[in-house]
Amino acid sequence: MTITPPPAPEAAGPRVPRTPxxxxxxxxxxxxxxxxxxxxxxxxxxxxxxxxxxxxxxxxxxxxxAGKKEIFDEVVGDLSHRVRQAMSEASGRGRTRIEAEREGFRAFFRFTAEHPALYRIIRQAEFVSPEAMRAHYASIVDGYAEGLAQARERGDIRAVDPTVAAWALMGAGELIGMRWILWEQADDIPEHIYEALMDVVQGALAPTTTDERPAR
Amino acid sequence: MTITPPPAPEAAGPRVPRTPxxxxxxxxxxxxxxxxxxxxxxxxxxxxxxxxxxxxxxxxxxxxxAGKKEIFDEVVGDLSHRVRQAMSEASGRGRTRIEAEREGFRAFFRFTAEHPALYRIIRQAEFVSPEAMRAHYASIVDGYAEGLAQARERGDIRAVDPTVAAWALMGAGELIGMRWILWEQADDIPEHIYEALMDVVQGALAPTTTDERPAR
Amino acid sequence: MTITPPPAPEAAGPRVPRTPxxxxxxxxxxxxxxxxxxxxxxxxxxxxxxxxxxxxxxxxxxxxxAGKKEIFDEVVGDLSHRVRQAMSEASGRGRTRIEAEREGFRAFFRFTAEHPALYRIIRQAEFVSPEAMRAHYASIVDGYAEGLAQARERGDIRAVDPTVAAWALMGAGELIGMRWILWEQADDIPEHIYEALMDVVQGALAPTTTDERPAR
Amino acid sequence: MTITPPPAPEAAGPRVPRTPxxxxxxxxxxxxxxxxxxxxxxxxxxxxxxxxxxxxxxxxxxxxxAGKKEIFDEVVGDLSHRVRQAMSEASGRGRTRIEAEREGFRAFFRFTAEHPALYRIIRQAEFVSPEAMRAHYASIVDGYAEGLAQARERGDIRAVDPTVAAWALMGAGELIGMRWILWEQADDIPEHIYEALMDVVQGALAPTTTDERPAR
DNA sequence: GATGAATGAGTATTCATTCAT
DNA sequence: AATGAATGAATACTCATTCAT
Known part of the structure; x- marks a missing residue:
């Protein structure tokens, strides 16, 4: 899970305070x-x-x-920016492709544990502010997909469709996080669940001898 | 994706009408x-x-x-029951393990396309009625996990943790469906996306020569 | 001032109560x-x-x-209908043209004295509900203008433009009523003011020997 | 319509700025x-x-x-002063009594067309600041009544009550202006309406042989 | 079973005004 | 003189729910 860092938060837009x-x-x-x-x-x-x-x-x-929706959007933007930042940093620390993958997910789970707000807020965004919600997912997935594309280029992973794989694995992480962190109100994901998930993820991406070009 | 059928909807509970x-x-x-x-x-x-x-x-x-929440819960229960039914039926039609998997996902996407309501309603349930939401996911995932466990028993798939794999793949299907059916307001998932996803899923589950018992 | 009676208040439109x-x-x-x-x-x-x-x-x-404006419109409509009704009835009682004129104005002043609300409410309508305000004036003036047109036909008055005269005299009555009833918070217009006004009105309308068809 | 010019705007009263x-x-x-x-x-x-x-x-x-009402009062005072000024100047230009009348009304309509604000603002004043409203009307009507009194003195007009006539004709002008300038959003009053109104006004004031009583 | 009138606490939002800088 | 942040009372309107018919 190599995630490129997010662009700096949009310069201004809303009312900018003029005094400390x-x-x-x-x-x-x-x-x-x-x-x-x-x-x-x-x-x-x-x-x-x-x-x-x-x-x-x-x-x-x-x-x-300006109103309730506006502050909501800003909160979503903030959180979104922060997860992506955290994931990007973490995945960047991984030396190998596999390590990057593991670190990226770890960062995601850690953030989830520390900010259960993220989940709850994002899930509501569907109705409140679909744009904000899409921007959130798109931002994370895009970074991830890019990382996968590069890994495929290097032959580090199978010839999967990077975008589809990114969405699929993002979804995997999301439900696992929901199930074992939020529902359990846990401080972190249980180690064996994490490993089991990594096992699935590795299987999904692992390079094989019989590797060919995927459709897109 | 072999999904065991859901239990018949709970006998009664709410006010039962006494006349046609x-x-x-x-x-x-x-x-x-x-x-x-x-x-x-x-x-x-x-x-x-x-x-x-x-x-x-x-x-x-x-x-x-009795109130707004009550009818919401019943709507969620209904929908939940219907997806699971559809998925179970479909996966039951698959001859091989792979076919079952494919049919199960297909049924899920089809249902999503026909009832976009499901998604939207479920996603809201988090705040409105967490129990209903958990019941929904648990119901589907449990059926799926059971199917995976049996497949592993038969050596049809790798020694993944069936529960974790079920949640992970459910999540994968969910985000893919959100992205390519709901956001596109499409009638069905594009074929190449579906195939790309199946590719990822197969990779995640495919039996390998070096197969061993997974921890749990 | 011969004023034709108003049409019956519009049958329904707003929420109609279904119980006493x-x-x-x-x-x-x-x-x-x-x-x-x-x-x-x-x-x-x-x-x-x-x-x-x-x-x-x-x-x-x-x-x-439905809201504040809606009830306002209905109140204006009500009042408007009632003044016009009162004026029409009164002017109908006049035997001669002059008497009709006098009775119409008298009814107007009487209504003003009894319902100071009318004025205050109508004057606000300009901003709140211009349609309602125009409907009010138009309704009264139209009736008046028709009466003047008939009077002219019969040679009872000069060849004035009936519409312009109706607006003008309506305006005269309005300001006089404002000045001597509302501002004085009087129960009726002082008799000598009334007579002085009638004098002006008669002058404005009185048939002359040198009378001809007016342009329009 | 001979209108005496307004007194200079009251010396000061509100906060006076001390710098350019x-x-x-x-x-x-x-x-x-x-x-x-x-x-x-x-x-x-x-x-x-x-x-x-x-x-x-x-x-x-x-x-x-000092507040919202204060600035409102000042705006009303301003406008009021300006109409009266305009009307006074115009009526002063009339050589004959009739010309003065015509010019005064013309100036009024011209001002109305150029400052539709006047109407709208004055009509609101009723509730916001009754004093300001009365001052406005009184100021104009007083000037007009004075002019009429002098004309009567000179035998230029009938023996109408000058005050009542002034209010009545002011009202006539007001509604005519409302109807044909404001409602039509016109730049000026249509010529034939103006003439028709003048016809009514002349009738109301024209000297007759049989001239007697105005009560007061 | 079905109706629709009535309730009143709750919502987002506005705005005249004050005040420290 | 000028600024703009802060205030909090007030407003129109909504809605789940109750109840008499």
Whole structure:
């Protein structure tokens, strides 16, 4: 799992605070929002809850964000950027193709364990902000697919379709993470599950003697 | 993908209609609810919308269901049962292990294409009714894992952990379906994507000469 | 001022209550709304105030009306219909053309004195619901203009343009009513003001010896 | 329509800017406010909109005006002063009584066409600032009534009550302007409407042989 | 069984105004 | 003078649910 690092977060777009005080308040709101969205879900995440948690007045919210959806999108973007960053860094540390793969998944699971919010928030995004959701998946999968394409080039893996493989393995990781981290509320994935998954992943990608060009 | 068929839907539980008229009304409400949940999402699915679409008065809803969550759970249960049924039937038609696998996935994609509702509804269930969501996944994955275990017994596949493999491949199918059916709003998965996925799946499960018992 | 009677109020359109209880509640809301709009003006007329005055719960409002503007339009329509009715009846009682004129204005002033709401509400309508406002003026003026046209036909008045005259005299009545009834919060227009106005009106319309067909 | 010119705008009252920069800012705010009030109406005219249109920061507003009502009053005062000025000048140009009448109305319609804001703003004033509204009407009508009184003195017009006639004819002009300039969004009143109105006005005021009583 | 009127707590959002800089 | 962040009360409107008929 070699993941190319994400582009820097989009320069601006939303209201940019012009004073340090404003910047602090805005950050507090974002943090609070991440927590609230993850805890009670988008529909039950009221602006009141968010501002209360952030310790600011209700009206202040609208000084910094245009509305509920806007802050949601920003939270999703943030989280998305952070997982991809974490996965990219981790996979980059792997010396061999296999190590890169293992490190990438490990980073993903670790992030999942530390930010259960990610999952919960992303899953809601389907209805709330499909664009944000697609951007999230696309961002991660694209990086992964690129890594697979290079590995195939080098003959490190079988001639699988890199994009399809990336989506498939991303899905594998996602459900495994959901099942053994979120549902179990575990701090990390159990080692033997991790190894069993890696076994499946290796099988899916392992180079074979009878290797040929895949269709695309 | 050999999937054992689901148990018959739980005998009763909720209000059971005592007249044919009642049964018809109840069915109309369920159908309307599936549609509304799939279209606008749980939080925006108001009882009014459901009853309007069903063509009954607002109060009638509460004659048949205890509340919004209850009808949601029933819709989820329904859909869940129907996918599993479809997958089980299809995989049962496969002569060889590989054919069973292929047919199972095919049935899953077909169902996804015909009932995009399934996805959308399930993904929301995380917050609305975690139990229903877990029941859904568990139901499918358990059937699949059982099939994999038997295949391993027969030496048809590698010594992968059947449960982990089942979750992983379920995840693979899920994201592929999301990407190429839902996002494209396609009627079916493109053939080459399907084949590329099967290629990955086969690789993940294919028996090898150097095959040994996996840990669990 | 001969005013033809208004058409019957539009059959239905808005939510029609299906039970006597519903009808009663709806009527109470309309009455309350008329009062509130007249007292504090449209922008400050909150739904809460209206429902409190009507003695029903907030939500009940939306059972009967789609929103604030909708109830406003209905109130305007009501009032408009009632003035026109009153003016038409009164002018119909006049034996001569002059008497009709006098009675029409008298009815207008009487209505103004009894329903100061009319003025205040209509004047706001400009911004809130221009259609309603135009409908109101048009309805009254059209009736008046028709009466003038007939009077001209009979040679009872000068060859003035009936439409222009109707608007002009309507305006005269409006400002006079505003000045001497509303601003003075009087129960009726002072007799000498009324006579002075009638003098002006008679002058404007009086047939002359040198009378001919007017251009248009 | 002979209208005496308005007194110079009341010396000061509100915050007076002490620097040229301040004066400029204040003027920009007033201009913006006139536009905003005319466009969206008083209740929807937010201070933010006004300051944005004026290109200054929100807080700056309160440097120059005590609040929303205060700037509204000033805008009304301004407009009022300007119409009266225009009407007075125009009527002064008329050589004969009739010409003065015609010119006064013409000026009024021209102002209406050029500043539709006037109407819209005045009509709202009823609720927002009754004093301002009364001041506006009183100012114009008083000037007009004075002119009529003098004309009567000279025997140029019939013995109508000048005050009542002034209010009545003002009302006539107002509704005619509303109907044929504002509603039609026209640049000027159609010539034949103007003539038809003048015909009515002449009739109302024309001296007759049998001239007697105006009560007062 | 079915109806539809009634409820009232809850929602996102706006806005005039204050104030520290 | 000018700024822009912060406030919090107020607003229109929604909706799951209850209940008398």
């Amino acid at each position: 005080r404003g910047a602090r308040t805005r950050a507090r709101l974002l943090e609070a929002a991440e927590h609230v969205f993850a805890t009670v879900g988008y529909p039950d995440a009221s602006i009141v809850k968010i501002t209360e948690e952030a310790g600011v007045a209700l009206g202040t919210f609208y000084v910094h964000f | 008229r009642g049964a018809r009304t109840r069915a109309r409400l369920l159908e309307a609810a599936e549609h509304v949940f799939a279209t606008v999402g749980y939080p925006d699915a108001s009882i009014v919308k459901i009853t309007e679409e069903a063509g009954v008065a607002l109060g009638t809803f509460y004659v048949h269901f | 209880r519903g009808a009663r509640t709806r009527a109470r809301l309309l009455e309350a709304a008329e009062h509130v709009f007249a007292t504090v003006g449209y922008p400050d007329a909150s739904i809460v105030k209206i429902t409190e005055e009507a003695g029903v719960a907030l939500g009940t409002f939306y059972v009967h009306f | 920069r301040g004066a400029r800012t204040r003027a920009r705010l007033l201009e913006a406010a006139e536009h905003v009030f005319a466009t969206v109406g008083y209740p929807d005219a937010s201070i933010v909109k006004i300051t944005e249109e004026a290109g200054v920061a929100l807080g700056t507003f309160y440097v120059h005006f």
